[in-house]
Amino acid sequence: MAITKRPKVSDEAATEAFISAAPDGSKTGIADPAPLPRVYEKGIQKGNKRQITLTINPELLRRVDETATKTGQTRAALINLAIFQALEGNVFGR
Template identity: 55%
Template sequence: MAILKRPQRPISPSVEDAFIAGAPDGGGSTSSTPEAYNKGIPKGHKRQISLTIAPELLQRVDEIAKRTGQARAGIINMAIYRALEGDVFK
């Protein structure tokens, strides 16, 4: 008995597009609302991302976190929020 390859079925482009759009990084959402933003890894109601930072800047963040009794992530979140809500980028 010989082992035969399964015959290939043609896949329509719409099926391929739907499959790709359904992937976590498929870019299926283009809305700018927080509920539809799918970048990063879901962690509760927030998203986990990777961040590369200069050692000197990280040391300053850690010093502020220790002094204020907050977590490093909290300090970074607050700094980003203040920069975006303030006039830093306007």
Template identity: 55%
Template sequence: MAITKKPTKPTPADTFISGAPDSTASTADAPRRVRKGRKVQITLTITESMLARVDELAAQLGQSRAAVINLAIFQTLETGVRIDGGD
């Protein structure tokens, strides 16, 4: 008969640390996602000048920055994107 250690329950700190995106406990197959209701949070990096233009447009439309970005993504997915700058 082998002697084995009694399994321990993870502490809240262990759960918090293993949930970190860079944790070795994270699986490579399944991307970690932060959900906000029915939406998924992402990180977006853009230039300051583009961010200023987005904020200006959002103010003109009376919308949030996120709403303007979501609208731009939606319209691009629906109508396509022009890469060459042509009409």
């Protein structure tokens, strides 16, 4: 999974294709009418994601923010990507 910047194009079709290619993007450009089943209740529901509170070392947070700025990502996107890669890359021996 790669999180990339939104392309700077004025072509609506290209923009829609980019958004639709995202894992949570709608194929029609319109949100699905049927809600997703709620199977995991931790955190606060925010659309199709969950908001959590995270405590982090200040130096690590500074490095996260620097990397996010350099790569054009948000802090949340960078943290999501790092967690995803750690879990999918079998970092924890699962």
